[in-house]
Amino acid sequence: MTAVANEARRIRPVAATVLTACAAAAVLQGCASPVLDEAAPSTTVIVGAGERPDEELLAQLYAGALRSSGIDVQVRSGVADPTPALDAADLTLIPGYTGRLLASYDPGADATDAEDVFEALARALPDELTISDYASAQDRAVLLADRERLTQWSVSRVADLAGRCADLTFAVTEDFDTAGGLTALERADCRPREVRRIEDAQSVAVASEPDTVVGTTTTSSALAEIDADSPVSTVPDAPDRSPQDDTNADDAPAPVLPAQNVVPVFRKGTLDEAQLDALRTIAGELTTSDLTELRARVEEGDDPETVAREWIDEHAGA
Known part of the structure; x- marks a missing residue:
């Protein structure tokens, strides 16, 4: 399969992320960690799931x-809008995608690079929340066209x-729009003559049509x-900068399509060092290929908890 542009590169330790968030957010000046400021109370952690598979x-x-x-962890499924439920302390943690979450907390944000989106999300969160x-x-949104x-x-x-x-003509899937x-x-001043909706399974066939570009996402099974x-190819976007890039990377063009990396948002003071370390399993191990495969299994009818547990069992301690 053609490599999809912009899969974020090296993953930093959670502690480094917290420091990045602190440096990015003026309101967090002087903090050593917005997550570890207090010992977490011994209560049940409630993870919220939206209505999509x-x-x-x-x-x-x-x-x-x-x-x-x-x-002790419980999953509350089918939450119509997890973000307000997290804000109201009805949930402890919600997972999501960085760009979508940023659009929810700061609709006017225009960051696209993975690091910039992450840092903008850190700044946009209410004081009682962290990542x-x-x-x-x-x-992430991705474009396909005839090679x-x-x-x-x-x-x-x-x-x-x-x-x-x-x-x-841009023929786009629902996921492309939500991404x-x-x-x-x-x-980016790209205003197509026509935008029409297609199902993801049509993506490659439609991309071969004259004067047509297809929009889907990086977890599309069509890829x-x-x-x-x-005969069809992905259209490369400008690459994301790496956290290790030197200052010259700031002069490089940013991607057009915003990063949509998997990330947890949670209430401060609810997770201790052991739980934060557990989150490293996902931060360090989950790839777009993994996510694509796991999503396909769920869409085919496999139980999401079983699918997730099998992945955790395989990767925990890796």
């Missing part, structure tokens, strides 16, 4: 990781499409159909 899967993954630390490290796994046409158009990056959008794809294209010999 992938939200249930993520909740089960984080619940399984936390249970490995020896605490730990994100995983490389993400469900020969991309060459004819002299398009090598997503940003190169902007001047041609008025002559193109901020259409909003990001508009911010498995694409390899170096396929």
Whole structure:
């Protein structure tokens, strides 16, 4: 399968993430850790899951990781809007994707690079909430198009499409829209002549149609159909910077499509060092390929808790 651009690279320890969040947020000046400021009370941790199958899967993954630390964890499924429930302390932790969460807490934010989105999310959270490290796994918007046409158009990056959008039809999946794809294209001055909806299974076939670009996400099962010999190709975006990049990386162009890395948001003072260490299982091990495979199993009818537990059992302590 063609490698999907922008899978976040090296994962930092949770403690390093906390320091990054502190440095990013002026309101946290002088703090050593917004997570470890108090010992966590010995109460049941309630992990909230939204109504989508992938939200249930993520909740089960984080619940399984936390249970490995020896605490009592419950999953509350089918929460219509987990974010307000977390704000109201009805939930202890919700998993999600960095870009979607940022859009929820700061709708005007325009960060796209993985580190920038993470830091903007840290700043946007209410004082009683915090985050730990994100995983490389993400469900990010991605564009597909006919390989020969991309060459004819002299398009090598997503940003190169902007001047041609008025002559193109964009056929997009629902996930592409929820991942901020259409909003990001508009911010990049890409305004297609037409936008139509398609099912994910149609992605590769539709991308071969004349003057058509397809928008899906990095967990799309359709991407498995694409390899170096396929007539359809992903359209590369500008790469995310790495936390280890030097200052010159700040001059590099940012991606057009916002990062959507898996991350937990939780209430301060509810997790101690053992639980934060347990979260490293996901931050350090969960990849986009893993997430794609696990989501496919759930969509085919496998029990999300069983799927999550099997992944945790395989990767805990890795």
